[in-house]
Amino acid sequence: MNAGDSLEARDFGPLTRTDFVRYQGASGDFNPIHHDEGFAQSAGFPTVFSVGMLQAGLLATYCTDQFGPANVRRFHVQFREQVWPDDVLTCTGTVAQVYEADGERRVDLDLVVTRQTGGVAVRGQATFVLT
Amino acid sequence: MANKQAVGMQGPAFDMAVERGKVREFARATKSEHADYLDDPQPPIPPTFLTTSTFWQPPEAAALWRELDIDVRRLLHGEQEYVFPKGPPRAGATLTAKTRVESVFEKEGKRGGTMTFVVTVTDFTDERGDVVAQARSTAIETGRPPA
Numbered sequence: 001m002n003a004g005d006s007l008e009a010r011d012f013g014p015l016t017r018t019d020f021v022r023y024q025g026a027s028g029d030f031n032p033i034h035h036d037e038g039f040a041q042s043a044g045f046p047t048v049f050s051v052g053m054l055q056a057g058l059l060a061t062y063c064t065d066q067f068g069p070a071n072v073r074r075f076h077v078q079f080r081e082q083v084w085p086d087d088v089l090t091c092t093g094t095v096a097q098v099y100e101a102d103g104e105r106r107v108d109l110d111l112v113v114t115r116q117t118g119g120v121a122v123r124g125q126a127t128f129v130l131t
Numbered sequence: 132m133a134n135k136q137a138v139g140m141q142g143p144a145f146d147m148a149v150e151r152g153k154v155r156e157f158a159r160a161t162k163s164e165h166a167d168y169l170d171d172p173q174p175p176i177p178p179t180f181l182t183t184s185t186f187w188q189p190p191e192a193a194a195l196w197r198e199l200d201i202d203v204r205r206l207l208h209g210e211q212e213y214v215f216p217k218g219p220p221r222a223g224a225t226l227t228a229k230t231r232v233e234s235v236f237e238k239e240g241k242r243g244g245t246m247t248f249v250v251t252v253t254d255f256t257d258e259r260g261d262v263v264a265q266a267r268s269t270a271i272e273t274g275r276p277p278a
Binding site for chain 1: 160
């Protein structure tokens with residue numbers, strides 16, 4: 001593994017309202033804007049939209065499935081576009097650097113979650129130990 | 132606008148038990164079927180799992196957010212970071228969480244007027260008092276409602 005290498009892309013979705021509700025129940029974020037149609041519309045949105053932390057969690061899964069759950073050292077996301085019902089999200093990643101730190105061989109990753117429109121939903125950076 | 136005087140203020144310390152069933156539920160909700168999450172009796176937590184600390188927060192934790200005085204109709208989640216210096220904690224651990232307001236600052240937005248950024252940091256310590264995880268959250272109060 002070297003700087004500049006690309007990770008294999010992975011799709012999640014089409015996302016459903018049930019995916020949003022399931023994540024809200026698991027996470028404890030019960031903001032009605034993600035599941036209550038009337039509430040979302042009264043706030044000026046066409047319908048409910050996904051929880052940012054669900055996209056973040058899917059990106060985390062993209063990483064942990066490849067590098068191993070116990071190997072995460074840092075996970076950082078910036079939220080961009082909202083994610084809507086029926087969106088298909090594509091996770092991609094590139095290797096920023098491979099290095100030694102604290103007696104471990106580590107990789108820094110640059111990550112992107114892209115909607116089917118091409119819009120960026122999440123940008124991320126992560127550090128994992130290579131084992 | 133969010134209250135800049137809140138910088139440095141701290142929420143109450145509270146304990147959070149990391150539970151196997153909760154890890155499994157969270158892993159499945161984020162579409163992971165990794166055996167380390169689903170089958171290990173002491174699974175590591177997923178990278179964003181500590182967001183579930185909300186289930187353990189005492190009611191007094193809300194006071195910090197009242198001090199910040201953010202308009203929730205204009206609230207966006209800007210960034211989120213988790214750092215695990217020695218790897219993710221595992222089910223069976225009891226962590227003590229404490230949140231502080233790290234910074235409050237403004238930026239001019241392209242569309243929504245002046246945006247106020249509120250950065251909070253939560254340290255999670257283990258039974259020995261070592262910080263085993265740190266969460267850094269950036270909330271954005273937009274100049275007008277996001278819709």
